[in-house]
Amino acid sequence: MKVLKIDHLGIAVKSIENGKNFWSDVLGMEFAGTETVEAQKVTTAFLPVGESEVELLESTSDDGPVAKYIDKKGEGIQHVAFRVENIEEALEELKAKGIRLIDETPRRGAGGAKIAFLHPKATSGVLVELCQRD
Secondary structure (H helix, E strand, O other): OOEEEEEEEEEEOOOHHHHHHHHHHHOOOOOOOEEEEHHHOEEEEEEEEOOEEEEEEEEOOOOOHHHHHHHHHOOEEEEEEEEEOOHHHHHHHHHHOOOOEOOOOOEEOHHHOEEEEEOHHHOOOOOEEEEEOO
16 A cells, blocks of 8 residues: 555534634635535535645534534544555555455545545544545
C-alpha cells in the first residue's frame, strides 16, 4: 500500500455556515463551496490548504453518522483521510493484515473520490479514511 499524503481532515460541525467562519474568515482559507452526499447523510465543504484540505461535515439528518458523532463527542475532528495510490489494493492488504474495516469495498464520497473507512478499534481510536482521487 502506498500512502501519498494526508488528503484532508474531516471536522464535524453543527453548521457549515458557522463552522466556516473560523477557517475562512479568521484563517483566510478559501471556501470551495458545498456538496451533499445523500448516501452518507452529510453536506461537506472543502477548504484547501497547501496540498491538503479541511473538510467540514454537517449532517443532513438527525440519524446520520455525523449527527451521532456530534451527539456523542461534540464538534471537532471526526476523521483523518489518507490519499492512497490504489484503494482496492490498500483494502486487500489491510484485510490480510487483520485490520478491521468499516468498508470492505470503496464507495463514492464527496468530489467523486473513492473512499473507505477503517474501524477506529483497529487504529487506536482514530476514524481513518482512505481515499483515491482519479
